[in-house]
Amino acid sequence: MKIWTAKESKIRKREFIDTAIQIFSTKGYEKSSINDILKKMKITKGSFYYHFKSKEDLLNAVVDDLTEGIERAVCKTAENKTLSASEKLGKLYQVMIEYRKANKQTYNQLFELQKRSDNAFLMSKFHKKTLSANIKHLQKIIEQGISEGVFNISDPQEAAELYIRLVAICKEKVASLIAKNPLSENSSELYQQADQLVCFYWEVLQRVLGL
Numbered sequence: 646m647k648i649w650t651a652k653e654s655k656i657r658k659r660e661f662i663d664t665a666i667q668i669f670s671t672k673g674y675e676k677s678s679i680n681d682i683l684k685k686m687k688i689t690k691g692s693f694y695y696h697f698k699s700k701e702d703l704l705n706a707v708v709d710d711l712t713e714g715i716e717r718a719v720c721k722t723a724e725n726k727t728l729s730a731s732e733k734l735g736k737l738y739q740v741m742i743e744y745r746k747a748n749k750q751t752y753n754q755l756f757e758l759q760k761r762s763d764n765a766f767l768m769s770k771f772h773k774k775t776l777s778a779n780i781k782h783l784q785k786i787i788e789q790g791i792s793e794g795v796f797n798i799s800d801p802q803e804a805a806e807l808y809i810r811l812v813a814i815c816k817e818k819v820a821s822l823i824a825k826n827p828l829s830e831n832s833s834e835l836y837q838q839a840d841q842l843v844c845f846y847w848e849v850l851q852r853v854l855g856l
Contacts, residue, residue, distance in 0.1 A: 658696050660686060662710050665703050666754045673763030674704065708770045711768075712757055716778040718744045723782035730790030737786075738847075759817065772813050780805045790854065797855030807853055815846040 664685050668677045679693060697703045699753045702782050716738050722733050755771075758764050759767035790796035819839050 654696065657692065661693070661696060661703060661740045662706055665707050666758070669707070669764060669767060670754065670761070671759035673761045674767040675763045679703075704767060704770065708767070708774050710773060711772045712778055714744065715775065716782075719779050719782045723785050725808075729795070730786050730793055731795055733789070772810075773812065776806065776809050779809055783808055787854065791850075798853070802852055808850055811846055811850055811853070813827070815842060818842050 661682065664682050665677075668681050668685060672681065675701075679690070683690060683693060683704075692702075697706065712799065722728075722740055725736070728736060759768055763789075779821065780802070784801050787796055787798060787801040787804050787808075791798060791801060808841050819842055822835065822838055822842065
């Protein structure tokens, strides 16, 4: 039996996650099997079960991998002592754009996963994880805005949850728009439609906060 060092285990786990994302993107989570992953990686089941208990355990690792970077970016903005609540919300928008540009591969993977209807279970887990990981940071910003007299909202926790869910819906709409209209065809018009969607949801979010 192979004894894995901490470094080897971390590298192998990374390989499992990357391979799983590739296979889930092409076959869908529901139709993918552990054997598909093992065949792609050319390794035995023993290696898989050393790192993961099941296919769903691997799925949870994939979801964690896709959401951890986003949470770090949101947390950093929420904890910034030099910004007002309104500035933090504006900063969040810029931070997410910058994060997306710096992590194109992650977002491309997420987009490919999201396009498939048979990845509904995976995307449901992703959205739940995004919500649970970021709601406390958004709530903190909203509570700051209330204390500053900028936001007019009675329940900051519910407002934070609604904010995150609306952002998720906006992303799904944009992803669906791009999926139906390849970027190579009428790219400028497509970007304009995407911008209009983002602006609409930004208006809705402002109304949620009583702005």
